[in-house]
Amino acid sequence: MSAHQKYKYENDYKPDENRNKGASRWSHCRKRGADGSLRKSHSVEEPGKCSQSSRRPESFTTPESEGPVSRVKNWGDEVEAEEMRSNVRRDMHRYRRRILEADFPQRERKISSGSSDSRDSRDSKESPAKGDIETDETTLIRRQKQINYGKNTLAYDRYIKEVPKHVRQPGVHPKTPNKFKKYSRRSWDQQIKLWRVKLHAWDPPAEEGSDLQQIEEIDLGEIMDFELDVECSSNTESHCPTSSGGSLSLAEDSFTGTPKKMMKIEDAEMS
Amino acid sequence: MSKSACAASSPTPSGNESNKRWDHLDMDSAWTALDVVTQTMLQKAIVDPKTVDLEKLSNAIVDQSLKDLSFCKDAGRMCYAVVQAEAQKAASSVFRRNLLTRLQQEFTAREETRNRSVQEWVCLVTFICSIFDYIKVNNAPLVALVDPVYDCLYRLAQPDALMIEEEVDCLVVQLHRVGEQLEQTNSQRMNQLFYLLRDGFLLQEDLSSMTRLLLLEILEFRASGWTLTDTAHKYYYSEVAD
Numbered sequence: 001m002s003a004h005q006k007y008k009y010e011n012d013y014k015p016d017e018n019r020n021k022g023a024s025r026w027s028h029c030r031k032r033g034a035d036g037s038l039r040k041s042h043s044v045e046e047p048g049k050c051s052q053s054s055r056r057p058e059s060f061t062t063p064e065s066e067g068p069v070s071r072v073k074n075w076g077d078e079v080e081a082e083e084m085r086s087n088v089r090r091d092m093h094r095y096r097r098r099i100l101e102a103d104f105p106q107r108e109r110k111i112s113s114g115s116s117d118s119r120d121s122r123d124s125k126e127s128p129a130k131g132d133i134e135t136d137e138t139t140l141i142r143r144q145k146q147i148n149y150g151k152n153t154l155a156y157d158r159y160i161k162e163v164p165k166h167v168r169q170p171g172v173h174p175k176t177p178n179k180f181k182k183y184s185r186r187s188w189d190q191q192i193k194l195w196r197v198k199l200h201a202w203d204p205p206a207e208e209g210s211d212l213q214q215i216e217e218i219d220l221g222e223i224m225d226f227e228l229d230v231e232c233s234s235n236t237e238s239h240c241p242t243s244s245g246g247s248l249s250l251a252e253d254s255f256t257g258t259p260k261k262m263m264k265i266e267d268a269e270m271s
Numbered sequence: 272m273s274k275s276a277c278a279a280s281s282p283t284p285s286g287n288e289s290n291k292r293w294d295h296l297d298m299d300s301a302w303t304a305l306d307v308v309t310q311t312m313l314q315k316a317i318v319d320p321k322t323v324d325l326e327k328l329s330n331a332i333v334d335q336s337l338k339d340l341s342f343c344k345d346a347g348r349m350c351y352a353v354v355q356a357e358a359q360k361a362a363s364s365v366f367r368r369n370l371l372t373r374l375q376q377e378f379t380a381r382e383e384t385r386n387r388s389v390q391e392w393v394c395l396v397t398f399i400c401s402i403f404d405y406i407k408v409n410n411a412p413l414v415a416l417v418d419p420v421y422d423c424l425y426r427l428a429q430p431d432a433l434m435i436e437e438e439v440d441c442l443v444v445q446l447h448r449v450g451e452q453l454e455q456t457n458s459q460r461m462n463q464l465f466y467l468l469r470d471g472f473l474l475q476e477d478l479s480s481m482t483r484l485l486l487l488e489i490l491e492f493r494a495s496g497w498t499l500t501d502t503a504h505k506y507y508y509s510e511v512a513d
Contacts, residue, residue, distance in 0.1 A: 073415070074372070074375065075371040075372065075374065075375045075415045075416070075419075076367070076368040076369075076371045076372050076375075078414070078415035079367065079368075079371055079408060079413055079415050080364065080368070082408050082411075082413070082414055082415065083364075083408045083409070086408055086409040086411060087409065090409060
């Protein structure tokens, strides 16, 4: 059934990964840091901001801390969490309504974009209507966060401006995974990864940050095998597209090292 | 001039809304309390949030609110306008986050603030309640602020605070404004607050008659479901209390 048991992922399975304004290898693709502020350069983390620590589960304690009981909450974080929860609930109501409408079409079923799209290969449109949708809030929030990372990119911005929904073709154009459909953890994570890789085709041409590129290239070389290393280093002027919010398991996923040029060829092959 | 620029520059359907909001801001009494620099930043933030240093703006608003009681009451509405504009046009929440962080800092230091200046303390409470009143998340009140607001009101209901007219005034005004909402989110704490108020009214001998009047009114107000009956209203408001 689901691969939940196999995966040890927590909501914040990478507590050490700096998702804030700190420079990550793909900072220049992201238009803003995790706190929402527009990214200018490698700015310092805001003082008093403890969103990293507050993402840990409540039971997490370090020897120096006061323990799980008296952990002071950050209002900013709390409100954002509230917002995410209520957004997810609202989305669920909307989705349920859309599913019901799809079951009783007034007119010819139009190909709607978004989560209720019946063109999705896997599930028939019946199963969602029968209540077989993902309802676990923790899961939905985790998925929404992953989606937000992807949407919070210049590539996504450029993509939605360039390709309006009615023009999009399945397979060619990236489609946001539907968080309400039942998928195993592994399947979902893979969908997200593939989606984000596809979005990189709309990355803006890199103007600056070549210094950072040098450093990132070195890191990349250490993790990836030699072949990919050679590919990337031959593209020092353009960036190596990779997903920024996901895991750093580059070695496993050969997609993540694909330079931009190769992506275009891929796209051409698919059409 | 700015209105048409706003309409032209905002591709989203909310363009009209922000026009209205901008108009609204202009007529806001709190607006006049701000210096020109902040006013300009505020206008720009509503029209195009990305062009403004939102952190700076939120600090300016908080600073002003701690000095100026009349500003605090409507500051919440102004803040909400910026929060909305940022959410719709920039899909971020930098302003709100900074505002809340700053508020939390001030809240944590409230006892020192009160010791230093009762005026500032009262401004702080008024501002926090104004934010609670205006800023909503998907039409629901900010749960994160519920306990802090109660904490402030509890402090105002303490015997030492009941001796100070500005504090009593603040207490009853805020209860009028946000009492009902507060009770809906946590009725138990509201009950406890009212125990304190009843105690104060009955047992504290050295209260001024004005204070007792205010306390009695709020007791009746809540008992009638956060409203006043006609006769009660006549009693409290048709005569000028000296």
